[in-house]
Amino acid sequence: MAGRFVVEADGGSRGNPGPAAYGTVVRDAADGRIVAEAAGYLGETTNNVAEYTGLVTGLQIVARLDPEALVEARLDSKLVVEQMSGRWKIKHPDMRQLALQARDAFPPTQVTYTWVPREQNKLADALVNESLDAIAVGADGAIERLY
Numbered sequence: 101m102a103g104r105f106v107v108e109a110d111g112g113s114r115g116n117p118g119p120a121a122y123g124t125v126v127r128d129a130a131d132g133r134i135v136a137e138a139a140g141y142l143g144e145t146t147n148n149v150a151e152y153t154g155l156v157t158g159l160q161i162v163a164r165l166d167p168e169a170l171v172e173a174r175l176d177s178k179l180v181v182e183q184m185s186g187r188w189k190i191k192h193p194d195m196r197q198l199a200l201q202a203r204d205a206f207p208p209t210q211v212t213y214t215w216v217p218r219e220q221n222k223l224a225d226a227l228v229n230e231s232l233d234a235i236a237v238g239a240d241g242a243i244e245r246l247y
Contacts, residue, residue, distance in 0.1 A: 102168040104129035107158030108216075109175050110224035111142075111150025114232060120145045121241060122154035123227025126161050129172065134247055136161045139227035141234070141241030151177040152198035154224065155184070159205035171211045174221065181215040 106127040113120035123139040138157050142150055155173055162171055175181050182188040183199055190196045218225065231241040 102170060102210075103166040104170045105135070105162050105165070105172075106132075107155070107162060107171055107173045108221055108224045109151070109154035109158045109173060110221050110228050111147060111152070111154045111177070112225070112228045112232070113145060113147045113150055117144050117146045119143070119232060119235065120147065120150040121228045121231035121235075122150045122157060123224040123231065123243075124154045124158035124161070125223045125227070126158055126165070129170075134223075135165065136247065137223075137227060137243065137245045139231040139241070139243040141231050148177070148179060148192075148195060149198065150228070151175060151180050152195065152202065154228075155180060156198065156201045156205050159202060159211070163206050167206075169210065171206060172214055173211055174214045174216045176216055176218045176221040176225075178215050181213045184211075185213045 106129050108125040111122040120142045126136040183190045190199050235241045
């Protein structure tokens with residue numbers, strides 16, 4: 101029987117474009133237990149690129165854990181949720197490439213997308229800021245925790 105996971109993904113930039121990072125939390129859908137967290141610094145880029153990168157990273161983690169799983173991806177980016185759900189066209193070439201990366205990271209038929217308010221995405225957001233703050237003090241901003 102395939103597992104079920106929730107991917108909570110976020111991205112942000114300080115300026116748009118500006119210094120940017122992504123954060124993702126992977127939870128066991130049955131009990132809400134965190135099974136992995138990851139974040140990373142992306143350099144100078146846009147908020148949308150950071151949002152998509154958080155999603156791609158979360159899906160890649162689930163693919164390593166259980167490639168047969170069902171996934172609910174929760175993001176506070178309406179753009180990413182609507183584009184990945186197929187309700188909005190992806191006009192920008194960079195966004196199209198990132199959407200393809202997400203589809204390649206995990207089988208699209210096994211993923212559903214849910215928009216959540218920012219306050220329901222606090223842990224992924226905190227990872228974004230942790231990564232950006234690490235860069236500010238000279239660290240590389242990379243975070244990966246498997247539980």
